[in-house]
Amino acid sequence: MRYHSTRGTAPALGFRDVTLAGLASDGGLYVPDAWPHFSRDEIAAFAGLSYVETAVRVMLPFVGEDLSEDELRDLCTRAYGRFAHAAVTPLVQLDERNWLLELFHGPTLAFKDVALQLLGLLFEKFLIGGKTHLTIVGATSGDTGSAAIDAVAGRIGVDIFMLHPKGRVSEVQRRQMTTVLAPNVHNIAIEGSFDDAQALVKAMFNDPAFAGRFQLSAVNSINWARLMAQVVYYFYAAVRLGAPDKPVAFSVPTGNFGDVFAGYVATRMGLPIEQLIVATNVNDILHRALSTGDYSTGTVTPTAAPSMDIQVSSNFERLLFDLAGGSVAEQMHRFEATRAMRLTNAQREGAAGLLVSDRIEPDDMNEAMRWASAEAGQVIDPHTAIGLAAARRSDLDPAVPIVTLATAHPAKFADAVERATGGRPSVPARVGDLHERQERYDVLPATFEAVTGYIAERAHPKP
Ligand SMILES: *Cc1c(COP(=O)(O)O)cnc(C)c1O
Numbered sequence: 001m002r003y004h005s006t007r008g009t010a011p012a013l014g015f016r017d018v019t020l021a022g023l024a025s026d027g028g029l030y031v032p033d034a035w036p037h038f039s040r041d042e043i044a045a046f047a048g049l050s051y052v053e054t055a056v057r058v059m060l061p062f063v064g065e066d067l068s069e070d071e072l073r074d075l076c077t078r079a080y081g082r083f084a085h086a087a088v089t090p091l092v093q094l095d096e097r098n099w100l101l102e103l104f105h106g107p108t109l110a111f112k113d114v115a116l117q118l119l120g121l122l123f124e125k126f127l128i129g130g131k132t133h134l135t136i137v138g139a140t141s142g143d144t145g146s147a148a149i150d151a152v153a154g155r156i157g158v159d160i161f162m163l164h165p166k167g168r169v170s171e172v173q174r175r176q177m178t179t180v181l182a183p184n185v186h187n188i189a190i191e192g193s194f195d196d197a198q199a200l201v202k203a204m205f206n207d208p209a210f211a212g213r214f215q216l217s218a219v220n221s222i223n224w225a226r227l228m229a230q231v232v233y234y235f236y237a238a239v240r241l242g243a244p245d246k247p248v249a250f251s252v253p254t255g256n257f258g259d260v261f262a263g264y265v266a267t268r269m270g271l272p273i274e275q276l277i278v279a280t281n282v283n284d285i286l287h288r289a290l291s292t293g294d295y296s297t298g299t300v301t302p303t304a305a306p307s308m309d310i311q312v313s314s315n316f317e318r319l320l321f322d323l324a325g326g327s328v329a330e331q332m333h334r335f336e337a338t339r340a341m342r343l344t345n346a347q348r349e350g351a352a353g354l355l356v357s358d359r360i361e362p363d364d365m366n367e368a369m370r371w372a373s374a375e376a377g378q379v380i381d382p383h384t385a386i387g388l389a390a391a392r393r394s395d396l397d398p399a400v401p402i403v404t405l406a407t408a409h410p411a412k413f414a415d416a417v418e419r420a421t422g423g424r425p426s427v428p429a430r431v432g433d434l435h436e437r438q439e440r441y442d443v444l445p446a447t448f449e450a451v452t453g454y455i456a457e458r459a460h461p462k463p
Contacts, residue, residue: 001064003030003224006317008327016066016126019119019225020134022218023205028329029318030224035268036061040244043270047239051088052076054239055232058269062228067125075125079117082107084430089114089233091240092406094376097398098391100384100406101237101250107430108176109409110307111259112147114233115226120151122225123217127157133460135214136160137204139197141255141307142169143408145187146176148219153182160219161186161455163197166443168302168309172412172427172434179437186458192446193300195312200451210452213461221258222314230262235271241401244272251277251391251404253383254286255308257315259405260355264319267354274400278357279390281308281365286316290357293348296340303362304416305382307408323350358390365389366420373421381408382416 003018004010007028013021018030046054055076060069067075080088085105092100106113127134134157138148145162152158162177166189178187190197201220204210221227238248250273252260263276280287281303289295297311321328324347335341343351360368368385371392372378380388387404394402410417410425418424427434444450 001062002033004033005030006321006327007329007332014066015062015064019122019223020126020217022223027206029222029314031318031321032062035265038270043239043244046235051236052080054236058232058235059228075118075121079121082117084428089236091237091403092378094372094378097401098388099401099403100378100380101233101403102406103233104406104409106147107150108146109412109431110143110147111405111407112143115229116147116151116219118229119219119223119225120155123152123158124155131463132157132215134158134217135459136217136219137201137455138219139163139194139201141165141194141309142173143307144220146173149177149180149185153180153185155184159184159186159459161188163188163190163200163451165194165197166191168193169306170413172414175434175437175439178439178441179434181438181440187441188451188454189441189443190446191443194310195300196446198312200446200448203448204452214459215462220314221256227258227262227265230259231265231269234263234266237403238271238273241403247272247274247400249273249275249277249396249400249402251279251387251402253305253308253387253405253407254278254280255310255313257286257313257319259407261315261318264354273354275396276355277390277394278355279387280357280359281305281386282359282361283309283311284359285311286313287357287359289316289343290351290355293343295335295343304413305365305386307383308386319351320347323347360386360389368392369417369420373423379410379417379421379423379425380406381410381413383407
């Protein structure tokens, strides 16, 4: 399998190189040359397979010659062996139609672990015996940072520099990053928003002088390998609810459009999905784009669902590319210059059958947390609540089950859960004595000079 850039000029690469590079050198994102396809019979045969076996079948066509089936199985067994639930991503039924897909049983309590535990092992596998030292730079609205740090802390050949918006992540999120004291882990609190942090990371990749000195790599969902790992749980859940013979829909709390794009990929691979609901909070650029075609940024409003406080959704470019059937360089350059653009008619019509969107206000988010707790006995986090609120007011045929992706453990956002429900979720034992541990991080202004200067002093240049 080869991969090419959504902007058409970066060189085509294989799976190993795409995984190590993250972003394409022309500022675009890597996508596979063609979508692998499973027949209905092949999908039906997934019934009863373990999570790891499902993962091997779904991901094998993407890894090409860079991993054998046994190597892939070994990596999946190790990555998902660290999850606290034997089913890795279990389904929980809430009422006759609504289900939760619990994606938070990994070490850092959010769905980011599903992809990043695997990505950490892929980095190690692809770097062994080489001379390259990888410099991971990433921006996090909270959950990617802790999951990426957990996945690479202490690994040989990798340094990680993680930027988070100062004061805009929850205390548990911050501590899960800043209490990891391994010498290859560098936490930076940026005086700005997540979008500022993400723009700094993109600028580093696009600066030939800086990017040329270090072997830069990305762990944000701009890295293709992350999305690939997330496609797996759509197959796993849908097959358990009767796919491919029975229809199923998913509601996805969305920020950077990575998780829901993985669902879109599953449909391109043959999985029949009735609908993908893109649930946003008041930071609603995706809701406006999908409902009116207007993709223009506003200012970021901090909310109780900080991992969705995003106005520029990187992975939306992958969808626009797939719907356009060719390079979106011109469209994206226009967007980068003016912070606004319109979807083409072809893009709007292509999205319309499958993707619908909804914007959930804080009151409706809180109401969803109360409903889940009172009516279904499930304590859910604010992000999951946004997905569930959108699912509960969906106008889909009531016979179609809707699976809301439960993207974080409620203990990660205990204050917001307590405000809504009156009960405080306790932190699972696997997280340990987070609140007693020492923290280490540095605060920097949101400028290119400050951040690149900091990294240059600490990273390993190319040999
Ligand atoms: C990252 C995250 C999201 C948003 O996922 P995207 O792939 O960025 O759309 C939603 N909820 C939680 C808890 C997250 O950590």
